[in-house]
Amino acid sequence: MKLTxxxxxxxxxxxxxxxxxxxxxxxxxxxxxIRIAVLPFAQVDSDGKLVREDENLLIDNVGLxxxxxxxxxxxxxxxxxxxxxxxxxxxxxxxxIVQADLLHxxxxxxxxxxxxxxxxxVFAATPSEICSxxxxxxxxxxxxxxxxxxxxxxxQSVATVAVNLRLVSAKTGKxxxxxxxxxxxxxxxxxxxxxxxxxxxxxxxxLDNEIIQNLxxxxxxxxxxxxxxxxxxxxxxxxxxxxxxSGHDAHSGSVSKxxxxxxxxxxxxxxxxxxxxxxxALNVPMLERAPGHYIGEYFPLxxxxxxxQYVVVAIxxxxxxxxxxxxxxxxxxxx
Amino acid sequence: MHRNxxxxxxSWLRVPxxxxxxxxxxxxxxxxxNLSAGSSMPGSVALLPPDYSIDIPRERINLVRQxxxxxxxxxxxxxxxxxxxxxTCSSPQCPERSxxxxxxxxxxxxxxxxxxxxxxxxVAGYYNELAGDLSVVDRSGKELVSxxxxxxEEGGLLLQSGQIFEALLSSVENTGxxxxxxxxxxxxxxxVEQLPAxxxxxxxxxxxxxxxxxxxxxxxxxxxxxxxxxxxxxxSSFAYLLSGKSRTNLREVSPGSYxxxxxxxVAEDSAHQASVELRSAxxxxxxxxxxLPAVPPCDLKSRVKSGDGQVKLLCTQVGAxxxxxxxxxxxxxxxxxxxxxxxxxxAGPFLKLREAASSSAxxxxxxxxxxxxxxxxxxxxxxxxxxxxx
Numbered sequence: 001m002k003l004t005x006x007x008x009x010x011x012x013x014x015x016x017x018x019x020x021x022x023x024x025x026x027x028x029x030x031x032x033x034i035r036i037a038v039l040p041f042a043q044v045d046s047d048g049k050l051v052r053e054d055e056n057l058l059i060d061n062v063g064l065x066x067x068x069x070x071x072x073x074x075x076x077x078x079x080x081x082x083x084x085x086x087x088x089x090x091x092x093x094x095x096x097i098v099q100a101d102l103l104h105x106x107x108x109x110x111x112x113x114x115x116x117x118x119x120x121x122v123f124a125a126t127p128s129e130i131c132s133x134x135x136x137x138x139x140x141x142x143x144x145x146x147x148x149x150x151x152x153x154x155x156q157s158v159a160t161v162a163v164n165l166r167l168v169s170a171k172t173g174k175x176x177x178x179x180x181x182x183x184x185x186x187x188x189x190x191x192x193x194x195x196x197x198x199x200x201x202x203x204x205x206x207l208d209n210e211i212i213q214n215l216x217x218x219x220x221x222x223x224x225x226x227x228x229x230x231x232x233x234x235x236x237x238x239x240x241x242x243x244x245x246s247g248h249d250a251h252s253g254s255v256s257k258x259x260x261x262x263x264x265x266x267x268x269x270x271x272x273x274x275x276x277x278x279x280x281a282l283n284v285p286m287l288e289r290a291p292g293h294y295i296g297e298y299f300p301l302x303x304x305x306x307x308x309q310y311v312v313v314a315i316x317x318x319x320x321x322x323x324x325x326x327x328x329x330x331x332x333x334x335x
Numbered sequence: 336m337h338r339n340x341x342x343x344x345x346s347w348l349r350v351p352x353x354x355x356x357x358x359x360x361x362x363x364x365x366x367x368x369n370l371s372a373g374s375s376m377p378g379s380v381a382l383l384p385p386d387y388s389i390d391i392p393r394e395r396i397n398l399v400r401q402x403x404x405x406x407x408x409x410x411x412x413x414x415x416x417x418x419x420x421x422x423t424c425s426s427p428q429c430p431e432r433s434x435x436x437x438x439x440x441x442x443x444x445x446x447x448x449x450x451x452x453x454x455x456x457x458v459a460g461y462y463n464e465l466a467g468d469l470s471v472v473d474r475s476g477k478e479l480v481s482x483x484x485x486x487x488e489e490g491g492l493l494l495q496s497g498q499i500f501e502a503l504l505s506s507v508e509n510t511g512x513x514x515x516x517x518x519x520x521x522x523x524x525x526x527v528e529q530l531p532a533x534x535x536x537x538x539x540x541x542x543x544x545x546x547x548x549x550x551x552x553x554x555x556x557x558x559x560x561x562x563x564x565x566x567x568x569x570x571s572s573f574a575y576l577l578s579g580k581s582r583t584n585l586r587e588v589s590p591g592s593y594x595x596x597x598x599x600x601v602a603e604d605s606a607h608q609a610s611v612e613l614r615s616a617x618x619x620x621x622x623x624x625x626x627l628p629a630v631p632p633c634d635l636k637s638r639v640k641s642g643d644g645q646v647k648l649l650c651t652q653v654g655a656x657x658x659x660x661x662x663x664x665x666x667x668x669x670x671x672x673x674x675x676x677x678x679x680x681x682a683g684p685f686l687k688l689r690e691a692a693s694s695s696a697x698x699x700x701x702x703x704x705x706x707x708x709x710x711x712x713x714x715x716x717x718x719x720x721x722x723x724x725x
Contacts, residue, residue: 171388282584283583
């Protein structure tokens with residue numbers, strides 16, 4: 001009797017564990033092609049704290065059953081979400097640009113070799129800071145893998161993937177979209193194996209990383225589907241223009257009236273680049289000397305006189321999408 | 336029998352379609368007017384800066400705003416140029432609006448708010464929506480007229496004609512952003528059309544229209560590496576050089592005289608034909624073509640020799656009208672001076688190494704990727720050319 005009760009409860013628990021939950025809130029119009037930056041995903045523990053990525057968190061940690069993968073669950077999940085975002089009407093900044101800019105602005109772990117991202121700092125930065133100082137974007141997408149489990153119960157194995165995605169506006173700070181998604185895939189008795197050999201083998205096959213990867217793909221698909229849009233503007237076929245780095249040569253911030261200010265930028269190739277010095281010199285053209293390498297010069301007029309004006313570089317693509325970057329270095333004065 | 340079979344599947348569509356059409360038809364612009372009897376709308380207005388803090392792409396906000404400015408002008412308003420508004424106002428609320436009123440004699444201010452914006456795609460149709468309000472206040476801040484409008488564009492099987500071909504066609508057309516362009520134009524037209532037409536004294540109208548004039552435009556080399564573009568015309572206007580896709584401002588150096596220096600490096604890359612534009616504070620503009628200074632015709636490539644720690648210029652003709660001599664002559668040059676540049680990579684950026692008042696100059700030992708410019712009579716510069724080590 002006790003054994004029967006135990007089996008009933010265990011079966012019920014296993015079956016309950018296979019239920020999918022997708023709870024989302026949508027607080028904006030997903031048809032608006034706002035520009036978003038997908039930040040590196042992280043894996044969190046049951047308390048919601050970021051866990052350190054190490055070898056044990058690689059997708060395959062079940063030897064013999066399946067081949068090893070080089071990506072962590074967080075990295076894998078991010079690549080799936082990035083892929084699914086191509087069905088949405090969002091202007092997604094190229095992942096490589098996000099990565100490069102974050103590292104360029106000091107979000108790397110100090111002393112790490114090879115250089116790795118300091119996720120604690122990335123998640124601590126405000127969307128406003130990321131979108132105005134580092135990247136040119138309207139919103140930031142945070143992704144957390146909250147569960148990535150494969151459980152083996154003898155007659156049954158269950159793979160579970162859970163993620164939390166949050167799209168936060170850089171302009172208002174509001175959560176524009178959030179989803180808590182959890183889904184499971186089981187192998188074994190609940191799928192009704194037909195023989196004794198299958199009864200033993202199916203749960204083991206369920207530990208194959210292909211099962212959990214397919215499940216992750218399903219989770220990513222359903223997590224992004226509320227943002228999907230059939231009528232995407234033409235310009236979303238290409239990535240928005242990007243600026244990876246920019247700088248000027250006024251080290252002290254002072255430019256003499258007989259001198260010049262040289263501004264350089266590195267970003268998307270074959271675009272139209274300009275820079276502005278405060279409100280004084282607007283949209284000074286820059287020359288692309290090599291693919292993605294832009295250079296421009298400002299020569300003061302005798303009548304020019306201003307103090308502490310920032311230099312802003314802008315790159316515009318053929319659709320009129322513009323990306324700008326304020327050169328954080330010293331503001332410029334001409335007196 | 337055949338007819339009944341075809342009608343049956345469509346019957347369930349009728350109720351929601353009719354309800355939706357009724358709902359859409361019921362929504363026209365809402366106008367709130369506080370204009371007292373006998374008073375009229377301000378003739379000249381400034382559309383205050385856009386508020387980008389909403390979750391709509393900046394480019395789209397700008398597009399709607401420009402459409403509204405165009406429609407206000409079509410409606411007979413004198414609208415202050417955006418350049419003047421943006422240069423004066425520090426925020427969308429523009430606490431400096433009294434300065435606009437004083438400096439440009441603006442009678443009123445307009446504010447455009449885009450409250451919501453949505454575009455939904457149904458299973459068998461689409462439905463685009465743009466909502467916002469335009470309000471006009473007088474100099475004291477009293478609201479005169481406010482117009483709220485939700486502009487919709489419908490299409491597809493449910494919302495358009497019921498014909499499948501039409502539905503497919505309109506759904507296909509909804510894939511580009513030109514749908515938004517049309518919607519923005521319709522929104523601007525409808526919302527501005529509700530404003531009472533302004534009454535502008537003929538003298539004021541004459542004063543603001545046709546007042547901008549451009550008398551001359553020149554582009555000349557101002558130094559070995561820069562050229563200066565200058566425009567003479569109506570004082571207190573806004574001047575620009577339009578070259579390629581860029582629109583660079585020229586500064587007013589004295590009343591009616593606008594100039595800016597440009598890098599010869601850029602001239603090398605861009606088309607030599609450009610135009611200058613002079614705009615009045617109220618958007619009246621005049622343009623004139625200007626020829627950017629031609630890059631000196633001599634191509635010095637392969638005529639710069641570096642070796643034995645020296646860079647030697649073998650041919651000049653810098654700035655000469657004919658390149659013929661350049662192509663045949665390899666005699667030591669008569670350039671007034673040469674400039675040496677170097678960079679860490681062939682792509683640059685190049686920094687000046689030294690300047691020599693002759694046709695040869697010593698080359699620093701560690702110099703890499705050296706390029707040379709020759710300066711001829713009158714300060715005319717050659718293109719920078721690579722110094723090939725021979």
